[in-house]
Structure formats: structure tokens, C-alpha cells
Amino acid sequence: MRLRSEGVAIHGLNWKDQPGEGARWLAENGDPYIRVGEDASGRTGINLGVAGVPETFVIDKKGRVRYRHVGAVTPEVWRLKIGPLMEKLRSES
Numbered sequence: 001m002r003l004r005s006e007g008v009a010i011h012g013l014n015w016k017d018q019p020g021e022g023a024r025w026l027a028e029n030g031d032p033y034i035r036v037g038e039d040a041s042g043r044t045g046i047n048l049g050v051a052g053v054p055e056t057f058v059i060d061k062k063g064r065v066r067y068r069h070v071g072a073v074t075p076e077v078w079r080l081k082i083g084p085l086m087e088k089l090r091s092e093s
Helices: 021-029 043-048 075-091
Strands: 011-015 035-039 055-059 065-070
Touching: 011 021, 011 043, 021 035, 035 043, 055 075, 065 075
Parallel strands: 011 035
Antiparallel strands: 055 065
């Protein structure tokens, strides 16, 4: 939620849940996403190379995956890895 409040665009993929379950969970627990897709079959996750959840991908302005993180995005992960990368990507034209 903090990242969204700081202007980070977050898109989610509801992976291998029954349709609607993810939306219910987000309604009850908070929704940081701009958009959430459903992947009940798991096919999209397979195409992205998802091995488990959560996984986070940083995608640049050209649609290229620039970083993949497996596990929770903790304050330390943000400070050491994702935050600096985001700053670098923002400065690229």
C-alpha cells in the first residue's frame, strides 16, 4: 500500500485461485493494485516463469522485465534492490 501511495504503478495477477477469490481477499485486506488479472489455470504464470508466490517483476517503459524478485518485498528489498532500480529506470528516456 505504501508503494502505491508513493506513485508506484502495481499490477497484479491472481494466480491459480478460483475467479473472484482474489478480489474478495483484496477487498477485505487492502488493494494496492491498479489492475488485477485472473490466471485460474496458471498458464500466464507459467509463461512468465513463476515458480511460486509472491513474485515481483519490475518492467520498464518498453515492456521489458528488468528485475524479478521471488518472495515478499520487504523494506530492505525495496531499499537495496527495487528502489534504486526504479530510480534508474525513471531517469532513462
